[in-house]
Structure formats: C-alpha cells, structure tokens
Amino acid sequence: MGIVGAGPAGIYAADLLTKDETLAAADVRLSIDVLDRLPSPYGLVRYGVAPDHPRIRQIQGALHKILDRPQIRFLGNVDYGVDLKLEDLRRHYDAVVFATGSDRDRPLDIPGIDLPGSHGAADFVSWYDSHPDLPESWRIDGTSVAVLGAGNVAVDVARILAKDADDLLTTDVTDNVHRDLAAKRITDVHVFARRGIAQAKFTPMELRELDRQPGVEVIVSPEDCDLDAAGVTAVENSNQTRTNVKILQNWAIRDPRGEPRRLHLHFLQRPVALLGGDRVTGLRTERMELDGSGGVRGTGEFLDHDVQAVYRAIGYLGSPLADLPFDEERGVVPNAGGRVLGLDDRPVPGVYATGWIKRGPVGLIGHTKGDALETVANLASDLAALPRAADPDPESFVRLLHARGVPFTTWKGWQRLERHEESLGRARGRQRIKVRSREEMVRVCRGQD
Structure with missing residues (x-):
C-alpha cells in the first residue's frame, strides 16, 4: 500500500x-x-x-x-x-x-484583496511554524491589524500577532520567527466575524487562551452579544456554543484592565473592501444583523477601520x-x-x-x-x-x-533530525528548536551533517 x-x-x-x-x-x-x-x-x-x-x-x-x-x-x-x-x-x-x-487559503473576492499588507493565514501560520518552503522573513506592518474569520486558525493568528514574542522562547520557535515577531509594533488586533457569537467556530479552549496572555486585554462589544431565536436554540443544543457564548458575554461586561495590547473581537461585521493605494491602510465592513434563523443580513451601514494589515483566515482549500x-x-x-x-x-x-x-x-x-x-x-x-x-x-x-x-529521507533519518533539534534546544535551555531549512533537514536526516 x-x-x-x-x-x-x-x-x-x-x-x-x-x-x-x-x-x-x-x-x-x-x-x-x-x-x-x-x-x-x-x-x-x-x-x-x-x-x-x-x-x-x-x-x-x-x-x-x-x-x-x-x-x-x-x-x-x-x-x-x-x-x-x-x-x-x-x-x-x-x-x-x-x-x-x-x-491553500480560500480566496476572498473583495476590492483591495491583492494589496501589499493583505495576507492569507495559511502562509502566515506556515511561516511562524518555520515551514521550509516559506521565506525566512515576514513583514509585520503597523500598530493595528485585522484578522478575518471566526475559527481556530483566526484565533491562533490573532494570538500570535498580539503576543509578546519573548513568551514564545519556551517553544520550538526558530530565531528568524522570534526576531520578526519581536520587531512588531502592534498594539491592537481586530478579529472580524461575519455572523454572531452563537455561530463562531472556535473551540472554548482556543478562545480562553486569548485572555491568558500577559499584557493583552480581550475586548468584546456588548452590542455584538445579542442572540436571536436560532442562537438560543444553538446554545441549548451545544455545550461548545453555550460555553463560547458565556465567555464572550462575560468579557463584554467586565471592566477594562488597561493592558498595553488589545485584542478586539468584532461580530456581525462583513468585510467588503480593503482600503489603500500602495498598501493596506484600512478595512471596510458592513454591519450585519441576525435574521432569526441562524443567518445574517446586511444593514447597509458601513464602517471603516484603521488597520495597516489584514490576515485572511476564512478557510483552506x-x-x-x-x-x-x-x-x-x-x-x-x-x-x-x-x-x-x-x-x-x-x-x-x-x-x-x-x-x-x-x-x-x-x-x-x-x-x-x-x-x-x-x-x-x-x-x-x-x-x-x-x-x-x-x-x-x-x-x-x-x-x-x-x-x-x-534525496529521500527515512524514519531513522527523521529520528536523527529529532535528536538534532532536541540538542539545539538543550543548548539554550529549551526542549527543542526546529531546523527551518529544507537543505539542512535533509542533510541531517541523511547523516551528512
């Protein structure tokens, strides 16, 4: 086989x-x-x-x-x-x-989607995971960025963008990723979901992790937390939905903590255009409303958000x-x-x-x-x-x-690479550090190091 x-x-x-x-x-x-x-x-x-x-x-x-x-x-x-x-x-x-x-990232056909500063989540995730086929550097622009999507990938991307890069130094993150994340100037990460809080696809574990980052405050608007009849039914029928809704509603009513970085969760906002000339300078969304049956419809009210980069996490292909x-x-x-x-x-x-x-x-x-x-x-x-x-x-x-x-690699070769990555980590007080280069991975796997 x-x-x-x-x-x-x-x-x-x-x-x-x-x-x-x-x-x-x-x-x-x-x-x-x-x-x-x-x-x-x-x-x-x-x-x-x-x-x-x-x-x-x-x-x-x-x-x-x-x-x-x-x-x-x-x-x-x-x-x-x-x-x-x-x-x-x-x-x-x-x-x-x-x-x-x-x-591959699922495409989003809206004006401005091809502007510099518009990114697919698949590439960004692969980059911060040190995939060997991605460039070594990633340009992380601006102080305010947007993430489109309401699933676990969107939450992961938002968390990494908001996190203090030094908090990753206990992981297998590579030096190039830490360097570029440490250089970012981001103070505000905005996550936009087209539907309501009862339709969000992230898991409670992923959601809670957003609020457990030192120096990061999660902000939810009370006006985004209403439920229609379909939302109430979803809460009654799903433990995951019930937990997500409770977490989000509690965040919406708590007092601000005044942390230096903020992670905003926006619901009922449909992206309609990326703004800018040479690069992304903003995101335009349409305010949506719940239709009572689990869907949403447009209100004709449009909002412009001042962001310098947009990360699309609306699905893979x-x-x-x-x-x-x-x-x-x-x-x-x-x-x-x-x-x-x-x-x-x-x-x-x-x-x-x-x-x-x-x-x-x-x-x-x-x-x-x-x-x-x-x-x-x-x-x-x-x-x-x-x-x-x-x-x-x-x-x-x-x-x-x-x-x-x-130049194929084998199971024994992979085990050799595992030991090599663990030795790189031990030298710096960590469990392991990934090898990023494909050439180096193959060389170590084949015993040519």
Missing part, C-alpha cells in the same frame, strides 16, 4: 490498515509506505499548530508510535507530481491513498494532484466514501483519498480518524478485486527513487 501524505490523516490510515479485520482475515501480507513531500512527518501537527500549543503537539507522540511499526515505512522529501506520477505508484502498490490535506480529477470549488478530490472518482463518476480502481483532501477542512485533527476508517474499510472490501501491482518489491521502489536522484 502507498499513502501520499504523512500528516495525521495519512498516518491514521496507515494505523487502521495494520488493524483492519478484513485484511487480517484474508491473511494479506501488509507493507505500507507513507510518502511526504517534506523531509519530516506529521504535516499539520508540525506545521499548522501554533508553537505555544504544546498539548496539541503531544499528538506527535501517538503518531510516532504508529510510524514506528515494522509494517510501515516513512519516505520523506518525495514530491508527488514532481518526483513521481500516479502510474509509478500504481506499478509499485496495490492501492494508493492520498492524504495531502488542505494547504486542497491543491490539485497530478493525474487525478479535482473539484476546484471545494478544493477536494472527487470521491465516494474515499474511493476516488474519475471524470465518468466511477471509482478509479485502487485509488483512494482521506482527510481534508477527501472532505474539505472540517473538524479537528482527531476527526480524521473516523474519516480514515471509512476509506480504509472501502479499500479493504475492494482489495480482492483490485489489479495487483506489477512490481511490489519494497526495495524496487527505493531503487526507483535512487534512479531519479530523489
């Missing part, structure tokens, strides 16, 4: 394949290769979770145990669509599962994959229960999808387990009827990578 993508979705698929009762009953001799275009595994957990979230990063421990199994082989720094085509994978694997996730159909509107590979569908809407034999590339960026990291369960169950039920790989020898696939000059 081949799995393309070594993030949680791909690793959970590998886990379930090793446990599947149908495969075990058929006495299938299982060998799984998990491929990734990065030299390191873990995907979103390593490059999509803010550095000050150690509890979420502990998921790496569980993922590590899965990749450590003898039936599973990790091969990193292998770029599907560049180093390999689908026909290569189908020659060497009986089945292929794509788990490449969602790596997957990227097209070579030789596979793609739904550009949803940013996913068309599929039925994880079976990839061809242009004729019929399953492509032996080709599957799981995770966000299958269903879009919905839910938390743990939700990809259930997603993988469906895909793996369908793969297992199909296996007897699938055409067998022409060249299934695991070493033959490695010879192909060598022949194409791919």
